[in-house]
């Protein structure tokens with residue numbers, strides 16, 4: 001008998017609990033389980049109930065995450081909450097409890113090997129993140145969104161489905177770039193701003209502003 005000298009490599013999957021159990025969580029779950037190195041153990045939510053066909057058991061209330069993680073031998077979570085401010089709070093709270101944050105990356109996403117991805121970020125199906133882009137923590141790069149070269153997307157931002165961000169753009173913390181919006185090159189969008197669905201951003205956007213239309217203009221309340 002010939003004895004192989006090739007060592008056997010056993011990959012022990014990372015056990016992860018998803019925080020959030022609604023539609024966005026369902027999408028993130030599929031992306032998480034695309035990684036052979038991740039095993040989703042279940043989800044927690046505000047009311048302890050999950051969406052139908054969530055695809056993973058609901059383990060209890062999100063406020064009990066520390067005890068639930070301990071009981072299930074889990075060291076990392078993935079916060080799958082679409083609202084940026086709520087996601088930010090949940091990520092901070094889990095971090096304070098000593099829990100780490102996994103990355104959810106769909107196998108159908110294209111992410112340059114020169115991109116930096118922060119913990120807790122979701123890169124969903126059809127998304128493209130090009131060379132030398134920097135994506136912060138807890139960011140959502142949603143279905144078919146594109147972030148071109150050298151962009152910087154700060155923590156807890158959300159680039160919604162089909163949005164296109166050209167090269168060299170800076171997007172501030174917590175900002176939403178709405179569905180199908182376009183952002184021209186080298187612009188800067190301030191923190192906690194909102195770019196309305198379908199807008200074309202041709203100038204810098206101040207912090208906290210909401211802009212809509214083509215070309216995008218500040219929505220006066």
Ligand SMILES: CC(C)(COP(=O)(O)OP(=O)(O)OC[C@H]1O[C@@H](n2cnc3c(N)ncnc32)[C@H](O)[C@@H]1OP(=O)(O)O)[C@@H](O)C(=O)NCCC(=O)NCCS
Pocket residue numbers: 142160161177178179194195196197198199210211212213219
């Ligand atoms: C821009 C946005 C935040 C405004 O929401 P809002 O504060 O509730 O504003 P309203 O719906 O009251 O609309 C206010 C005015 O702006 C207009 N408006 C709203 N959204 C617009 C948009 N995307 N483009 C152009 N005009 C828009 C409305 O028609 C309305 O105009 P009127 O006063 O002349 O009737 C919202 O419409 C939007 O586009 N959100 C993005 C949603 C998204 O992409 N989510 C991601 C999910 S994955």
